[in-house]
Amino acid sequence: MGRFVIRRLLGTVLVLFAVSVLTFLIFNVVPNSDPAQRMAGKNATPELIASINEEWGFNDSLPTQYVTMMKKIFTGELISYEGREPVDERIVEGIPATLSLCIGAAVIWMFFGILFGYLSAVKAGGWLDTTLTVVAVAGISMPVFWLAAILLNYLAYKTGIFPSQGYVELTENPLDWAYHLVLPWVTLAILYLGFYSRVLRSTMLDVMNEDYVRTARAKGLSERRVMRKHVMRNSLIPIVTLFGLDFGALLGGAILIEKIFNLNGIGQYAEEALANFDLPPIMAITLYGAFFVVLFNSLVDIAYAYLDPRIRLGESAQ
Amino acid sequence: MASVQAEPIAVSAAADSGPWRLALRRLRRNRVALGFLGLFVAIVVFVIAAPLWADHVAHTGPNATHTLERITVGGEKRDVVNPEGKPLGPQWFGAGGKFFLGADSRLGRDEMVRLMYGGRTSLIIGVVSALITTILATVLGLLSGYYRGWTDSVISRAMDVLWAFPVLLLAIALGVSLAIGGLKIGPVEISGGSIWIPILIIGVVMTPYMARPLRGEVLALREKEFVEAAVAQGAGSLRVMFAELLPNLWSTIIVFFTLNIAGNMLLESALSYLGVGVQPPNSSWGTMISTGSELITSAPLLTIIPGTMILLTVLSLNVFGDGLRDALDPKSKVRFEARAGVAATGAAGTEGLEELGR
Numbered sequence: 001m002g003r004f005v006i007r008r009l010l011g012t013v014l015v016l017f018a019v020s021v022l023t024f025l026i027f028n029v030v031p032n033s034d035p036a037q038r039m040a041g042k043n044a045t046p047e048l049i050a051s052i053n054e055e056w057g058f059n060d061s062l063p064t065q066y067v068t069m070m071k072k073i074f075t076g077e078l079i080s081y082e083g084r085e086p087v088d089e090r091i092v093e094g095i096p097a098t099l100s101l102c103i104g105a106a107v108i109w110m111f112f113g114i115l116f117g118y119l120s121a122v123k124a125g126g127w128l129d130t131t132l133t134v135v136a137v138a139g140i141s142m143p144v145f146w147l148a149a150i151l152l153n154y155l156a157y158k159t160g161i162f163p164s165q166g167y168v169e170l171t172e173n174p175l176d177w178a179y180h181l182v183l184p185w186v187t188l189a190i191l192y193l194g195f196y197s198r199v200l201r202s203t204m205l206d207v208m209n210e211d212y213v214r215t216a217r218a219k220g221l222s223e224r225r226v227m228r229k230h231v232m233r234n235s236l237i238p239i240v241t242l243f244g245l246d247f248g249a250l251l252g253g254a255i256l257i258e259k260i261f262n263l264n265g266i267g268q269y270a271e272e273a274l275a276n277f278d279l280p281p282i283m284a285i286t287l288y289g290a291f292f293v294v295l296f297n298s299l300v301d302i303a304y305a306y307l308d309p310r311i312r313l314g315e316s317a318q
Numbered sequence: 319m320a321s322v323q324a325e326p327i328a329v330s331a332a333a334d335s336g337p338w339r340l341a342l343r344r345l346r347r348n349r350v351a352l353g354f355l356g357l358f359v360a361i362v363v364f365v366i367a368a369p370l371w372a373d374h375v376a377h378t379g380p381n382a383t384h385t386l387e388r389i390t391v392g393g394e395k396r397d398v399v400n401p402e403g404k405p406l407g408p409q410w411f412g413a414g415g416k417f418f419l420g421a422d423s424r425l426g427r428d429e430m431v432r433l434m435y436g437g438r439t440s441l442i443i444g445v446v447s448a449l450i451t452t453i454l455a456t457v458l459g460l461l462s463g464y465y466r467g468w469t470d471s472v473i474s475r476a477m478d479v480l481w482a483f484p485v486l487l488l489a490i491a492l493g494v495s496l497a498i499g500g501l502k503i504g505p506v507e508i509s510g511g512s513i514w515i516p517i518l519i520i521g522v523v524m525t526p527y528m529a530r531p532l533r534g535e536v537l538a539l540r541e542k543e544f545v546e547a548a549v550a551q552g553a554g555s556l557r558v559m560f561a562e563l564l565p566n567l568w569s570t571i572i573v574f575f576t577l578n579i580a581g582n583m584l585l586e587s588a589l590s591y592l593g594v595g596v597q598p599p600n601s602s603w604g605t606m607i608s609t610g611s612e613l614i615t616s617a618p619l620l621t622i623i624p625g626t627m628i629l630l631t632v633l634s635l636n637v638f639g640d641g642l643r644d645a646l647d648p649k650s651k652v653r654f655e656a657r658a659g660v661a662a663t664g665a666a667g668t669e670g671l672e673e674l675g676r
Binding site: 022026137140142152154271290297 | 475479482483484486487488490491492494495584587588591592593594604607611614615618621622625628632633636637640
């Protein structure tokens with residue numbers, strides 16, 4: 001078990017290294033993205049560009065530039081090209097908004113996802129199942145930014161039921177915080193909700209065919225007890241896994257939702273940086289996001305290995 | 319471990335009918351799936367008919383601007399774009415089919431014509447990028463599942479790296495950089511505005527999500543007796559992979575391909591909405607939502623219509639894909655996630671689900 005964990009974590013570090021190199025390369029082999037040119041502005045003199053190149057080390061070889069940038073990321077000294085502000089400060093500022101968005105949405109989608117999935121499975125084939133399936137698949141099938149734009153138009157601009165944009169600190173005013181986040185929460189939750197209820201439904205239908213469920217029924221347990229104690233409990237494992245992975249991925253910022261609702265979280269910062277070819281924040285955010293993805297991936301794998309020794313022994317399936 | 323064992327299908331029906339015929343029979347009974355297939359076909363016909371509508375009904379092209387023009391509706395003159403900059407609303411057949419859905423923006427382009435041509439772009443990107451993903455994922459899955467060892471390690475690590483990237487972030491990063499500079503691979507040169515850029519980006523970015531479950535299936539299949547039998551008969555590696563293993567993967571591949579088109583169309587719309595997918599003057603449903611949403615308070619239809627088209631297309635593919643899976647392999651546990659474009663920064667995998675060895 002110990003060796004498995006160490007190998008898994010080592011793999012994680014290698015993956016993160018590869019991610020950082022890849023990101024760096026994407027933005028350094030692109031033509032027309034000379035950062036000095038952009039920083040100097042439209043009517044820059046060659047002297048100005050040369051001095052910027054000198055000052056920011058753009059003349060160094062790519063490996064040197066990469067090493068310098070990575071050092072700065074880990075010491076928190078990274079400065080963005082655009083606006084020349086400290087990157088880690090902006091990221092830290094963005095964390096509360098991103099975290100509030102993710103946690104709130106997660107609570108909603110888990111609650112309704114499990115509820116809908118449960119009802120669908122118990123009433124499989126009935127009209128309730130059909131209705132919930134339609135709702136779930138429709139939720140998965142729409143562009144999130146489109147749903148957000150429409151909700152904003154009808155519930156905020158037109159009727160003023162909800163505020164249209166912005167983020168209010170939780171510490172400042174909890175009510176206002178929630179009020180500003182209702183629409184982003186709902187939009188984000190609708191996407192995941194459908195997927196979770198579908199997964200739960202199909203897992204439950206599988207579990208219902210297991211021998212131990214038949215045994216439970218045979219020994220005379222009530223249908224409700226069979227469902228809750230035997231079927232539900234075993235069907236929740238994949239849901240919890242999925243949740244770990246999705247939540248890890250979301251912590252890197254929800255680019256589209258944050259942008260549309262102007263929440264000023266990490267995702268929005270990433271989008272701004274990408275639009276400006278601002279490499280330092282892009283590097284930092286990509287690494288930060290990838291870190292959570294691989295971290296939660298590894299946690300899930302390790303948890304499985306702990307629960308199921310077959311995975312530990314089956315080398316190739318990592 | 320990989321979950322799917324291609325169990326022999328219970329042969330309660332006619333013993334002489336092959337698995338494909340059985341699948342077709344099962345699919346034919348699934349009215350819902352067939353209905354949504356019909357919807358998808360209708361959408362394809364709709365976008366194919368674009369030039370017909372443009373030439374014979376609307377008499378304009380998708381990128382032709384009519385900002386300062388006026389049209390006559392029932393004897394009354396109307397500005398295509400009024401002095402306040404508000405585009406014309408839907409005219410239906412009031413002007414003989416011109417501006418059927420109104421004008422798209424201050425530029426006064428025909429919304430209906432753009433919708434039809436934009437749908438072509440969206441569908442082409444979805445289908446072609448799904449083809450790329452499917453081919454890449456199948457080859458990679460076969461290689462790593464069949465050879466195992468270091469081949470598998472190299473391929474799986476590479477997939478891990480792509481997997482670790484928040485999908486949307488990677489796609490945007492590639493989009494931002496390639497849309498400006500274009501792409502040059504050897505003799506092939508692709509300009510920045512070409513729709514090949516989003517096609518290639520989406521095709522590559524989505525590969526790990528399909529390659530992983532396929533690899534798992536190959537790992538399970540290669541332990542089967544028929545592989546052993548082929549090897550004993552002296553079949554080479556290529557033959558085993560493509561003549562023995564591949565036919566057993568077809569049903570999974572077809573289902574994944576269908577769902578992949580849906581996911582890729584959503585990713586395309588997100589990229590285009592952020593301005594790093596389809597570049598002007600080309601339009602796609604994603605870019606149309608982007609233009610439309612600037613006028614959402616005064617002309618909400620310009621946002622609602624292209625979004626509804628995406629919703630209907632993706633929905634039809636998702637429902638049909640599900641039905642296809644039920645028909646081809648009712649016991650299948652392998653899931654492919656077609657929601658990378660949906661999820662905010664990335665879609666996490668269900669690999670854990672498969673590995674659970676339910």
